[in-house]
Structure formats: structure tokens, C-alpha cells
Amino acid sequence: MTTFTFLRIVNCSLLVETCLLTDSALITGDGMVRLFSLLIMFFLSNVAHATEKVLILGDSLSAGYNMSAEQAWPNLLPEALNTYGKNVEVINASISGDTTGNGLSRLPELLKTHSPDWVLIELGANDGLRGFPHKVISSNLSRMIQLSKASDAKVALMQIRVPPNYGKRYTDAFVELYPTLAEHHQVPLLPFFLEQVIVKPEWMMPDGLHPMPEAQPWIAQFVAKTFYKHL
Structure with missing residues (x-):
């Protein structure tokens, strides 16, 4: 035997x-x-076990402003990523009107509840529209990255841009926050989808700030074609 x-x-x-x-x-x-x-x-x-859990922490651009949650791009992201052979489960924790400060205050409980493999941060637009100090925005984003990593989650930071309401100096410094943070924390920087959407009036709501439901499938594909490389 x-x-x-x-x-x-x-x-x-x-x-x-x-x-x-x-x-x-x-x-x-x-x-x-x-x-x-x-x-x-x-x-x-x-x-x-190849399925990864992605927590999206964003504002109205990701929350599905004036549309159903099912229509919003985060809900369409799993299918878009599947075309690249990536299996993900998305938890969309985006809330319209949220600032980086709001996101930071909500993040610890979200991490505890969902234990995500990835945290995709799409925040800062509302900070910029209100003219918040760059140091505050940078500090909040940096802390969110640190908290996510401390919970063993990987982080993807999305570039955000804002209209030049507060002048070129403020806008340029705001835009530069994101690549600086991404390099410092060694996290991928995803391109800002709104830049590609806003040039198509038929894809934008009358307020000129939010994409229509018709734009959401394209946004999901746009995010997926960069994000999948890091999964």
C-alpha cells in the first residue's frame, strides 16, 4: 500500500x-x-477567485445623475471589462454633490463593509467648482488613497478637470494635483471621460455638466480600455 x-x-x-x-x-x-x-x-x-471587487467612490458624474442606477456607467463597467477578459463586481458608492471631504468621511465604513480589491476614486469636481484650496483637495485625496491601501485595496485615481471659473492659475494647479498624487502614491491615473463627452452636445444634459444616459455605455468602454490593464 x-x-x-x-x-x-x-x-x-x-x-x-x-x-x-x-x-x-x-x-x-x-x-x-x-x-x-x-x-x-x-x-x-x-x-x-479571479473576480475582483471594485468600489467606485465618485460624485454625480458616476452616481447616474437624473437617470436610473442601472443606466449609469459604473453599472455597465463589468460588461465593458468582460470584453477584455476581466471579471469584476462593481459597488457604486458615488453620491451626487460629494466633495473629496465627503468621500473621505464615508470611505472607512465602505472599506469595512465591502472589503474591495480596488477603489476607483472619481472625486474633486465639486471641490474645484467651489474653489476649495488645492492643499485641502490634495490632502483629502491622498488620505483616501492611504486608507484604501491600508485595507489591502489597490487604488485607481481618475483625472478631474474643471471649468476655468477661478482663473487659469487655479485651474492649472487643480489639474496638476492628480498626476502628482498618482506618481507620489504609485497608483494608476485614469483619463477623465468628460473631456471626450462634452464635445458632443447630444450626449450632454441641458446643464452642460452631466452626461446623458445615451453617453453611459461609451463612458463605460472608455474607462474599461484603460482600467483593464491594471487589473
Whole structure:
């Protein structure tokens, strides 16, 4: 009688199982069949675990302003990423009107509740529209990145741009916050989708600030084609 040790998968966990097989069983192939079966189960378990949980922390641009949550681009992102062979579950924690300060105050509980693999931060537009100090915006974003990493989540930061309401100096410094933070914290910087949408009037709501439902599928694809490279 020969003793062999195999890996057994129970409830997506690996356990060690000791099996007693005769030499004749191995010769007839019964042992090999069992081994291959276990390897297939292990492979399928790994495939199941390939699904990553993405928490999107944003404002009205991601919350689905004046549309159903199902129409908003975060809800369409899993399908868009699937075209690149990436499986994700999205938790859209975006709230219209949120600033970086609002996002920072909500993030700890969100991390505790959802334990995401990724946190995608799309915040800062409302800060910029209200003329908040750059140091405050940068500090809030930096803290969100740090908190996310501390919870073992990876972070993607989305570039944000604002109209030049407060002059070129303020606007230029605001825009530069994002690549500076991304480089400092070594996180990917995703391009701002609104720049591509706003040039198509039929895709924008009458307020000139928010994309229509018709633009949401394109936005999901736009985000996916950059984001998938980091998953």
C-alpha cells in the first residue's frame, strides 16, 4: 500500500487529504483520474477567485445623475471589462454633490463593509467648482488613497478637470494635483471621460455638466480600455 497526499478543495479553501492507493490502482489509472479531477477543481476555484471587487467612490458624474442606477456607467463597467477578459463586481458608492471631504468621511465604513480589491476614486469636481484650496483637495485625496491601501485595496485615481471659473492659475494647479498624487502614491491615473463627452452636445444634459444616459455605455468602454490593464 502506498500513501499519497492530494489537495482537496472544500468551500473554496485548500485542505490536505491523504489518500491510500494501491500500486495497481495507479497502474490502472484510477489514481491519475482522481489527481486530474482534483487539479481541475483547483483550476476552477482559481477562476472563480479571479473576480475582483471594485468600489467606485465618485460624485454625480458616476452616481447616474437624473437617470436610473442601472443606466449609469459604473453599472455597465463589468460588461465593458468582460470584453477584455476581466471579471469584476462593481459597488457604486458615488453620491451626487460629494466633495473629496465627503468621500473621505464615508470611505472607512465602505472599506469595512465591502472589503474591495480596488477603489476607483472619481472625486474633486465639486471641490474645484467651489474653489476649495488645492492643499485641502490634495490632502483629502491622498488620505483616501492611504486608507484604501491600508485595507489591502489597490487604488485607481481618475483625472478631474474643471471649468476655468477661478482663473487659469487655479485651474492649472487643480489639474496638476492628480498626476502628482498618482506618481507620489504609485497608483494608476485614469483619463477623465468628460473631456471626450462634452464635445458632443447630444450626449450632454441641458446643464452642460452631466452626461446623458445615451453617453453611459461609451463612458463605460472608455474607462474599461484603460482600467483593464491594471487589473
